[in-house]
Amino acid sequence: MSFSGKYQLESQENFEPFMKAIGLPDELIQKGKDIKSISEIEQTGDHFKVTVTTGSKVLVNSFQIGQEAELETLTGEKVKSVVRLDGNKLKVSLKGIESVTELVDGNTLFNTLTLGSIVYKRTSKRM
Template identity: 85%
Template sequence: MSFSGKYQLESQENFEPFMKAIGIPDELIQKGKDIKSISEIEENGDDFKVTITTGSKVIVNTFTVGKEAELETLTGEKAKGVVHRDGNKLKVSLKGIESVTELVDGNTIANTMTLGNIVYKRISKRV
């Protein structure tokens, strides 16, 4: 199953505690909590381009599965990491955050980010 497609955020859990934990200012957390971000994923073999648009903020990451890449984090910092593919899951660890993006079915992506004991979960549906 291919990750390629455009997905809109449908629901999220633990947004505020997670954003506080990674150092996002309160006013940005309040602005961002109700924005339905759009994730666009282009998959070409092991090469990926992921564009996440949240309001006026756009994060674009390109990577090849199994190879080190410089990726932009939610805070806008750049960090080096290696994305691994495990079946229908993409996994990466950046700056102490474990991120798992899972293709649940043809129309749903679940992204779980874990920092210590805080688990931030996002469900996005294909648009």
């Protein structure tokens, strides 16, 4: 199953506590909490390009499964890490944050970000 496509955020849980925990300023948290971000994934074999647009902020990460890549975090920091593909799940660890992105039925993307005891869940639907 290919991850390629555009997905719009449908729902999220624990957005504010998670964003506070990673150090985002309150004004950005308030601005971002009601924006329906759009994730565009381009998959060519084991190569991925992920573009997440949230309002005027655009985050782009490109990586090859199993190879070290420089990835940009939600705070704009660049971190070297390796993305693994486990069945229909993309898994990566960035500065203590465990990220799992799962393509459920071809149309639903679940993204779970875990930092300590805080679990931030996002559900997006294919557009």
